[in-house]
Amino acid sequence: MISFYYAKPSLFSRPVWITLLEKGLEFEPIAVNMAKDGQFTPEFRALNPFCRIPVLVDNGFRVTESQAIMDYLDTKYPQPPLLPKAAEPLALVRMVQMVSINELMPAIGELLMQKSGQQAYAKNRGVTALTLFAELLGEASYFGGEQLSLADIMAGVLVPIVCELGLDLKPHPHLQSWLDQLMARESWQQTQLSTAEKDRFLRSIRALARLWQKRRQQRAEQLLNPSP
Numbered sequence: 261m262i263s264f265y266y267a268k269p270s271l272f273s274r275p276v277w278i279t280l281l282e283k284g285l286e287f288e289p290i291a292v293n294m295a296k297d298g299q300f301t302p303e304f305r306a307l308n309p310f311c312r313i314p315v316l317v318d319n320g321f322r323v324t325e326s327q328a329i330m331d332y333l334d335t336k337y338p339q340p341p342l343l344p345k346a347a348e349p350l351a352l353v354r355m356v357q358m359v360s361i362n363e364l365m366p367a368i369g370e371l372l373m374q375k376s377g378q379q380a381y382a383k384n385r386g387v388t389a390l391t392l393f394a395e396l397l398g399e400a401s402y403f404g405g406e407q408l409s410l411a412d413i414m415a416g417v418l419v420p421i422v423c424e425l426g427l428d429l430k431p432h433p434h435l436q437s438w439l440d441q442l443m444a445r446e447s448w449q450q451t452q453l454s455t456a457e458k459d460r461f462l463r464s465i466r467a468l469a470r471l472w473q474k475r476r477q478q479r480a481e482q483l484l485n486p487s488p
């Protein structure tokens with residue numbers, strides 16, 4: 261049995277969730293209540309000493325880190341394949357995954373927090389990522405070619421968020437069509453926050469960030485002293 265520890269608004273959890281759905285796998289979703297320190301319980305810390313979601317446990321085998329989990333799922337459950345085999349499409353897929361994680365994700369964090377002094381950098385980072393994605397996608401249906409890949413899943417979760425935060429896909433009409441067809445898929449629909457959930461998350465984001473800042477101190481102590 262696969263257990264999937266997640267939180268619905270978590271942008272690191274959703275790509276794993278979509279991967280599970282696209283693979284048609286049966287799994288037990290276990291919601292971790294981060295507003296109530298669910299990631300700091302001794303049980304959860306035993307699964308991930310860094311106290312972060314997502315975590316996947318497959319018949320006793322534990323995997324942390326969203327990208328590692330997605331790789332694991334694609335190798336263990338190869339149908340339908342979500343990573344191309346040939347060198348060039350694989351490199352392209354990995355580039356999109358890494359740019360999503362290393363550039364778009366921090367840009368989203370900075371735009372969401374509306375930290376003064378960081379908005380221009382965050383926006384430019386986002387615009388540059390979208391321009392690169394449009395170039396890499398070209399006229400193809402998906403980043404890996406004609407089949408959905410982990411790159412589409414990762415970028416397809418983050419691109420709608422940067423657009424909601426003010427970035428524009430108008431200069432990239434094919435990227436917009438790519439996004440529209442992804443968002444129409446059952447796996448995107450099923451994992452989408454409702455308007456009420458999104459509003460609640462946006463209202464709580466600053467309080468959550470303050471709570472996490474406080475917990476970082478707690479984590480610093482826990483990392484040095486792992487006993488519960």
Ligand SMILES: N[C@@H](CCC(=O)N[C@@H](CS)C(=O)NCC(=O)O)C(=O)O
Nearest residue numbers: 270271272311312313314325326327
């Ligand atoms: N590199 C990790 C990042 C995971 C991550 O930062 N998850 C956030 C939720 S979106 C989390 O668990 N935050 C809780 C905390 O930092 O206390 C991954 O790719 O899985």
